[in-house]
Amino acid sequence: MTDTSKFPDPTYRDTVLAPLFDAAKDHYAPSVRAINRAHLVMLTEEGILPRDVASQIAGALVDIDAELDLSTLEYTGEYEDYFFLVEAELKRRLGPDVAGALHTARSRNDMDHTVFKLVLRQKTEDLLAQCTDLALALIATARRERDTLIVAYTHGQPAQPTTYGHYLAAVIEVLLRDGQRLCDAREVLNHCPMGAAAITTSGFAINRHRMADLLGFSAPLRNSYGCIASVDYVTGLYSAMKLLFLHLGRVIQDMQFWSAFEVGQLYVPNAMVQISSIMPQKRNPVPIEHLRHLASMTVGRCDAVVNTMHNTPFTDMNDSEGEVQVAGYAAFDSAARVLKLMTALIPSCSIRTDRVAANMDAACVTVTELADTLVRDEGLSFRQAHEVAAATAHDVIARSAPLAQGFAAFSAAFAAQTGRALRLDAAGFADAVSAQSFIARRDRFGGPAPAALDDAFLQYEYEMAECCQIDRLCRDRVAKAQSTLDAAFNALLTE
Incomplete structure (x- = not known):
């Protein structure tokens, strides 16, 4: 059968080629220009193109940049894409023999x-x-x-x-x-x-x-x-x-x-x-x-x-x-x-800071340090200390009281867990549940204490x-x- 169709098909032109051409205008023209110029320089330096031919192409590229207003160009399908448009402009100025030399040793x-x-x-x-x-x-x-x-x-x-x-x-x-x-x-x-x-x-x-x-x-x-x-x-x-x-x-x-x-x-x-x-x-x-x-x-x-x-x-x-x-x-x-x-x-x-303080009080967020203090100062295992601290937290939360007001419940929970009296006094308890003390004690590498953060x-x-x-x-x-x-x-x- 004989194929009498001609490229590009109008639908292909409008759905694929025209958007690609617009994208080239919007994004790629400066890069294409740089590649053309660099490739021409390289071909000339390596002796692949004679200098007189390279000079003609260089002049034509400058003219194209000066005369081609990309903002006014609309895709017609006459040339497949932006690359072929530039090549056609070179041919129009220099003829196919000279213009075609620029594409030596490269591909799209x-x-x-x-x-x-x-x-x-x-x-x-x-x-x-x-x-x-x-x-x-x-x-x-x-x-x-x-x-x-x-x-x-x-x-x-x-x-x-x-x-x-x-x-x-x-x-x-x-x-x-x-x-x-x-x-x-x-x-x-x-x-x-x-x-x-x-x-x-x-x-x-x-x-x-x-x-x-x-x-x-x-x-x-x-x-x-x-x-x-x-x-x-x-x-x-x-x-x-x-x-x-x-x-x-x-x-x-x-x-x-x-x-x-x-x-x-x-x-x-x-x-x-x-x-x-x-x-x-x-x-x-x-x-x-x-x-x-x-x-x-x-x-x-x-x-x-x-x-x-x-x-x-x-x-x-x-x-x-x-x-x-x-x-x-x-x-x-x-x-x-x-x-x-x-x-x-x-x-x-x-x-x-007011909401932070209120949320800290409501949620007993410092109670971990209270458990740690029992391990360090009272010699408890961490699991024992965890039980005492948990009981203290449950008590103050039930009373809607801040953890700092939980010393009595803390003492009772400690006695129930260990069968002996606390050595830690009320002042020590207050320090253990203080947010400032909590931060200061966490001065390890990567912690929140000031020196570690600095x-x-x-x-x-x-x-x-x-x-x-x-x-x-x-x-x-x-x-x-x-x-x-x-x-x-x-x-x-x-x-």
Whole structure:
């Protein structure tokens, strides 16, 4: 049979090619421009292209950049994609023989993955900078709240006293580990696919290391098949992003719980509170809800990208390219909103010490230290001490009295358990159930006591300084590469 159809089919054009072309205009044109210029420089330096030919191509590329207004372009189907549009513009200016020389020793396969890495690298750098801002805000707030008592909860119930600074220090440590996972993902992004061509590199004596240098990568990605088949730079990055916002979501959930009327431990300032249109008494900390759903949306968007790679072949494929790449950018957008809002919200909040004190009294959260004191000072086993402390707690809770008023019940429970009188007097009992004493005694490595926390803050600041130094080196490498590429490309224009 005779096939008289012509590419592209209108439906295919409108549902696939046009959206991909729009995405290229919105996201990829600068990266394509950089690759074209770097590849031209490399081909010329290696003697694969004569300098006079390279000079003509360089001039035409400059003209295309000056004359092609991307904002006004609409996809017509005349050219398959943005790559072929640029190639057609070169042919129109130089003729097919000269224009076609630019594509020597490369493929859209290695170009595409290099483009995606260049875009993701910048987005990851921006994300890491936002993580740094949040970490610094958390460290400053934790220092400010080092000695501020809070009730720590386990299984949704009051458990023990600690400090807000100690709680935030735990958040900081997770954030630093999540940041390290992002840095590891960035390192994978920093290996350049250019020179892999379609699959197996090229029969031309190309210089892959030079291409990597000109584009600001740390090195070429070694295996050429992997350059076009391995998408771990995508799955690794979005997996690291997912964990970051999954973990932040748990902190957000605590903020929601702590700010509830029945708990009231966290005070959200008026600037971050919305009112009800009907109920005059309401103070709704709505930003926390927005943080929760934006963090969840970010997790879901990361999952969408990673899951798209499931059961795909280990080869070049569209499943990892335009549509999926653009879908992932939405994760970066919601991620930025979460980090920016958290960086503003957490330092603006404060702890309601009156509610903390009331909840501590109501829930006997210091009673663990009372049991510990019996072990140290009265020689009881911890199980015996636990029984005495439990009986004391049951008594004061039944009477709706604070634990500090439980000395009589404590003495009776001790006598019933041991058959002897207490050596611990009322003053010693009061000290044992004091929240301040509870914190002070927990001065072990990683504990909430001031000295332990101060040591932790110094460590966090050291780790932050190291991360910032690595970030600066990465940005400096990219900036230096841009300058080197500009100089080498501009030298071609003088021929």
